[in-house]
Amino acid sequence: MxxxxxxxxxxxxxxxxxxxRALSDGAVVPIQTRSERPRSFEPADFGAPTGREVNWKHxxxxxxxxxxxxxxxxxxxxxxxxxxxxxxAAPLAAGQAPRGEFFVPEDVTAxxxxxxxxxxxxxxxxxEAELDEPVVLRIEGQGADRRADAHIVIEALPMSKGTVVxxxxxxxxxxxxxxIIARDGSDLTVISVQQWDDEAIHASAHQARVxxxxxxxxxxxxxxxxxxxxxxxxxxxxxxxxxEMFGLSYSDSGQHFESQVYLFxxxxxxxxDVLYKGALQGESARSVWIGDVLIGPDAVGTDSYEANRNLVxxxxxxxxxxxxxxxQTGDIKGAGHASxxxxxDDEQLFYLQARGISETEARRLVVLGxxxxxxxxxxxxxxxxxxxxxxxxxxxxxxxA
Numbered sequence: 001m002x003x004x005x006x007x008x009x010x011x012x013x014x015x016x017x018x019x020x021r022a023l024s025d026g027a028v029v030p031i032q033t034r035s036e037r038p039r040s041f042e043p044a045d046f047g048a049p050t051g052r053e054v055n056w057k058h059x060x061x062x063x064x065x066x067x068x069x070x071x072x073x074x075x076x077x078x079x080x081x082x083x084x085x086x087x088x089a090a091p092l093a094a095g096q097a098p099r100g101e102f103f104v105p106e107d108v109t110a111x112x113x114x115x116x117x118x119x120x121x122x123x124x125x126x127x128e129a130e131l132d133e134p135v136v137l138r139i140e141g142q143g144a145d146r147r148a149d150a151h152i153v154i155e156a157l158p159m160s161k162g163t164v165v166x167x168x169x170x171x172x173x174x175x176x177x178x179x180i181i182a183r184d185g186s187d188l189t190v191i192s193v194q195q196w197d198d199e200a201i202h203a204s205a206h207q208a209r210v211x212x213x214x215x216x217x218x219x220x221x222x223x224x225x226x227x228x229x230x231x232x233x234x235x236x237x238x239x240x241x242x243x244e245m246f247g248l249s250y251s252d253s254g255q256h257f258e259s260q261v262y263l264f265x266x267x268x269x270x271x272x273d274v275l276y277k278g279a280l281q282g283e284s285a286r287s288v289w290i291g292d293v294l295i296g297p298d299a300v301g302t303d304s305y306e307a308n309r310n311l312v313x314x315x316x317x318x319x320x321x322x323x324x325x326x327x328q329t330g331d332i333k334g335a336g337h338a339s340x341x342x343x344x345d346d347e348q349l350f351y352l353q354a355r356g357i358s359e360t361e362a363r364r365l366v367v368l369g370x371x372x373x374x375x376x377x378x379x380x381x382x383x384x385x386x387x388x389x390x391x392x393x394x395x396x397x398x399x400x401a
Contacts, residue, residue, distance in 0.1 A: 033326055034233075034262045034292040039104040043070070043115060046108035055107060058288040058320055060256055063227045066147060067109045067175040067203050070116040076148030076172035077139050079121065084135030084164075087126075091119035092153060098122075099153050102209040102235070103179040109229075110205035113175040116149025120179075123164055124155045125188070131162030134191075134380050141170030144199035151177040156186035156214070163189040163380060169224075171197040180208035182216045184238065189217040191378060195390070196225035198254070204230045212238030212267070219378060220276075222249040222257045223390050229258040236263070236270035236299075245274045247289070248374040248387070250394045251317070253282025260290040263306065265299035274306035277374055279367060280317035281398040291323045295335060303333040310341040311370050313398060364395050 037055065040046065048068050049056040081088065092099035099120045105111040123135055137152075154164050166178070182188045194202060202225055210216045220230045234243045249257040263272045278287045289308045310319035323337040344366060352362035368391060375387040 033294060034324075035264060035294055037106050039106045041105060041111055041114050043068070043108050043111040046111060049108060055260060058290075059229060059258060060227055063256070064109070064201055064203055064229070066173045067112060067201065070112050071147035071149045071175070073146070074116060074148055075142060076146035077141055077150070077170075077174055080138045080140070082136035082138055082167070083133050084131070087123055087131075087135050089122040089124040092122050093119060098155055098181055099151065099179065101179075102181060103177060103207045105177070105205065106233070107205070109175045109203040110177055113149045113151060113177045113205070116175065117151035117177070120151035120153050122153045122155070125157060125160040125162045125186070127157040128159040129162070130160070134163040134165050134383075136165045136167060139166060139168045141168070141172030141174065141196065141200055144171040144197070145173070147173045149175045151179065153179045153181070154188070154190055155181045156183060156188040158183045159185040161187040163191065165380065165383060166190070166192045168192070168194045168196055168202065171200040172202075174200070174202045176202065176204040178204060178206040180206065180216065180218075182208070182210045182214040184212045184214060186211075186214045188215070189219075189379070191219040191221065191380070191383065192230060193383070193387075194222040194225055194228050194230070196228065198224065198226055200225040201227045202229070206230065206232040208232070208234045208243075210234065210236050210238060210241040210243055213240040214238060215242040217244045218246070219374070220247045220259055221374070221387060223394065225255065225257070227256045231260040231262075233262040234264070234272075235266055236272060237266045239267045240269050241267055242270065243272045245272075245276075246374050246377055247276030247278075248371060249278040249287055250371070250391065251278065251280045251285040251287050252394070252397070253285050253316075256286045256288070258288040260292075261306070262292045263294070263304065265293070265295045265302045265304055268299060269301040270299060271302070272304040275374070276308045277310070277371055278319060279311045279313060279371055279394070280319055281313040281394075283314070283316035285314070285317040287319045289319075289321050291337065293325045293335070293337065295327045295329060295332060297328045300329055300331040301333060302335065304335045305337065307338040309339075309370075311367065312341060312343050313367070364392075367395050368392065
């Protein structure tokens with residue numbers, strides 16, 4: 001990636017128009033960057049996706065179709081706290097702050113979830129508190145044919161520090177919004193773990209704002225589900241704010257795991273780091289990663305990097321990886337992106353086998369070494385161990401298949 005120090009005004013490019021995308025009034029919306037996508041709280045303003053839209057063209061529309069309409073009974077999942085229940089504040093109705101302070105839907109499933117969630121679950125870290133254990137919210141699917149819409153607000157008050165884990169299991173048809181606000185000086189970690197059954201479909205929009213001198217570390221970890229689409233949007237709005245976004249996925253035959261990541265450097269002296277890793281095995285295993293980084297005109301002194309790396313383990317698996325970087329100021333410390341998708345490194349296998357390690361064990365070591373970097377960044381020992389064990393199980397199932 002080659003960048004230039006010339007101001008953005010000197011780099012005019014023709015507008016890219018998506019003719020398939022229109023609001024309900026028929027006006028065509030030119031789409032150049034993630035930030036220019038249309039937003040609305042009304043599902044009708046988006047309409048049902050056709051698969052030609054820029055943000056849907058890699059997604060299996062037919063499999064996600066149940067999430068394009070509001071849940072009637074809204075009983076598809078059950079919520080419970082494994083720890084940290086005392087940090088659950090009173091539920092929030094639509095329009096009740098801080099719900100909607102930052103979040104605005106940018107696709108139909110997020111708008112459906114907004115309308116369908118009459119009350120939002122609110123997790124709040126108290127001012128200047130430092131949590132000695134994570135807040136763990138269990139989200140358990142109640143059946144493959146049952147629907148649920150949800151809005152969850154995670155708020156770290158000034159100078160607080162803590163970790164919130166969203167643990168998804170079971171099976172459901174689940175449209176979910178997660179609104180994250182890290183206020184001045186806070187240090188927040190949010191970990192979303194998807195270990196659904198194979199029949200589950202899950203579309204989630206995570207939108208986060210990080211204020212002055214605050215820090216957010218965000219994880220998306222997906223091992224289970226039929227179609228799981230988790231799209232995180234992180235805005236570094238305050239001066240000196242920091243954002244780190246990590247992802248890990250292991251897709252098997254018939255599974256589609258997707259993340260469209262957006263990191264917006266809005267404030268000055270902000271730092272950002274994005275690293276997503278995935279492994280794929282089995283016929284029709286699929287992963288999609290789209291990474292957009294925007295360094296705004298006021299984001300002087302920014303330092304930003306994004307990378308996506310995928311390991312394809314069998315024939316028939318496919319990984320799509322699309323990094324994008326837009327810079328609107330020349331006064332930055334650095335910015336870049338990288339993407340790599342490949343198979344086993346034969347030299348690594350040869351090296352290990354030459355030292356008496358069997359081919360099966362050598363492959364296990366290579367895959368584990370590739371993926372373990374992400375769970376090792378999670379500062380929750382029990383969860384870290386559980387995720388490493390999940391990787392081991394996935395590798396073993398691939399070897400025995």
